Amino acid sequence: MVQTRPSKELSVNELPAVPNKRYFSIGEVGELCDLKPHVLRYWEQEFPQLSPIKRRGNRRYYQREDILLIRRIRIMLYDEGFTISGAKQQLKGSHLKEVKKEISESKQSVREIRKELEDILTELKD
Secondary structure, three states, rough: OOOOOOHHHOOOOHOOOOOOOOOHHHHHHHHHOOOOOHHHHHHHOOOOOOOOOOHHHHEEOOHHHHHHHHHHHHHHHOOOOOOHHHHHHHHHHHHHHHHHHHHHHHHHHHHHHHHHHHHHHHHOOO
16 A cells, blocks of 8 residues: 655554565565655665665665664654754764674674683693
């Protein structure tokens, strides 16, 4: 069913659950996120994190992660009142935090592995 009212009508809690499938067409994503296809295409230009796979005939295929990102952008723009540039900065900032967290966790893992290897080396020497 195509909705003719503005996209802001549904809250995030009222959006349908994302089905368990690998790829979604732009029409399916529009229904799942209560957005029109032209809005999704515009957001692709504005948000570099949003890049669906393009196949034959320049058709877009979105994955589950893309849908979750679109819903996050939708919340920031429609519910929280962010501007496009504000939402971009928010996403960029949260991405940097995620990267720093991953680096920190990786360093900790390396330390733990090194300690285990040093313990094994000590045992082998004895």
